[in-house]
Amino acid sequence: MTTVTLDQTRLPAHWRDFVALTKPRVMTLVVFTGLCGLLAAPGHLHPVLAFTAILCIALGAGAAASLNQWYEADIDAKMKRTASRPLPAGRMDRQSALHFGVGLSFFSVILMGVATNWLAAAVLAVSILFYVFIYTIWLKPRTAQNIVIGGAAGAFPPVIGWAAVTGDISALPVALFMLIFFWTPPHFWALALFVKTDYAAAGIPMLPVVSGEVATRRQIWFYTAIMAVAAMAPVLLRLTGPLYGTVALLATALFAAMAFQVLRRRETDPARMGPEKRLFKYSVLYLFLLFGAVVADRWLFA
Amino acid sequence: MTPEEEKQVRARQKSRAIVTGLLLGALVILFYAITIAKIGGGGQ
Incomplete structure (x- = not known):
């Protein structure tokens, strides 16, 4: 010692x-x-x-x-x-x-x-x-699917x-739960794409390490699609009004466009992963936007 | 423990005691406010 x-x-x-x-x-x-x-x-x-x-x-x-x-x-x-x-x-x-x-x-x-x-x-x-x-x-x-269930x-x-x-749990909080639940995988895996060397060193089975980067990009896209459904669910189920609907539609379209760009890229050098880093940063803003919109919408229309 | 080390430990303990004291004070105020809110004494 x-x-x-x-x-x-x-x-x-x-x-x-x-x-x-x-x-x-x-x-x-x-x-x-x-x-x-x-x-x-x-x-x-x-x-x-x-x-x-x-x-x-x-x-x-x-x-x-x-x-x-x-x-x-x-x-x-x-x-x-x-x-x-x-x-x-x-x-x-x-x-x-x-x-x-x-x-x-x-x-x-x-x-x-x-x-x-x-x-x-x-x-x-x-x-x-x-x-x-x-x-x-x-x-x-x-x-390697740890983050999916853990995101709950x-x-x-x-x-x-x-x-x-x-004192109760109704449809809207469940919908918001689902939104964060399906948002977590694309949010986290975008990060894991450009910090994967770290997780590999620690022996944590992160998706890019276990299944490769191409599979990770595909999974980001897959969960983004489910997240988009979860994002639109509150307005489709008439739990929120048009304000949330408009914000969710625009913000989710941008999210999907960025996730699609990440899906099509094959960059392996973390230093040149601009779009991947952009998706990660935007994913945080996205959640802030949608939750802010839920509150504003409920105050205006509910 | 050298006098130098002892001084360092005492300084740590003192700063932790001050922070703990402030937190306890804040909790006293919070619990008082919760009590007033619960018995309907403040606001609505």
Whole structure:
């Protein structure tokens, strides 16, 4: 044992590293979709309780992220993108991350139940358990389709936000769940196309590594088609009005055009993957646009 | 532990204690606000 590692483990982790453990940047999308689910729901929720509900969604996501990093510390150490996270970099011991993650999970679920209702709390609990056990521990190291099922974890926030207001789960939150669910594969695989060398080094079975890039491009296109149906479903089922319909149609057409371009390309050098990177960046904007449109539409027409 | 290391550990502990204290204070305010909202004392 060297003195360097001794010092690192003896020194208490910096509080900022606990914040980093919650992946604050990933949280923004979770908070936004959760907030949209809450705002699109019929009925009234006291602003303080609405704030608490969103806080609980954020804390639950942070808890899941912490537990993910507790479990994957060894894998993260092998990837350039994740090697500087608190655990692989040795700035925090694994037990602290575990305790922090478990504590935050219980806190977020109980607070959600007390402040809003226990259906919202139950869905929040399911989403944390799903992310940690189904995605991180079970599917991610085993199958190249990991992200497809695992993406469901990220699809829960609008359902939780909705349930916090209404105490039930109706057709629209389910439609929004499906939209994020089928959006996740093209979003994530676009990223995996240009960071695949990292996943290969860590031995994670990501689609480009296992099935090749051509298959990944085909799968991106395939899931984009299903996502397009999910995106149009709210307006076709008359759950939302013409504003959402127009935004969804235009934004999805652009998404499909970019995914089609990615499908036809055969570039293997990550440095020259402009369209792939563009699709990834646009996919984030796309989700923001559609969820913003759902809220605006519900406020104007519902 | 050298005095240098001890100083570093104390500084870490102090900053963590301050952050924990601030978070607890924020929770007190939040729980108070939730209670008021629940008993229908504020707003609608």
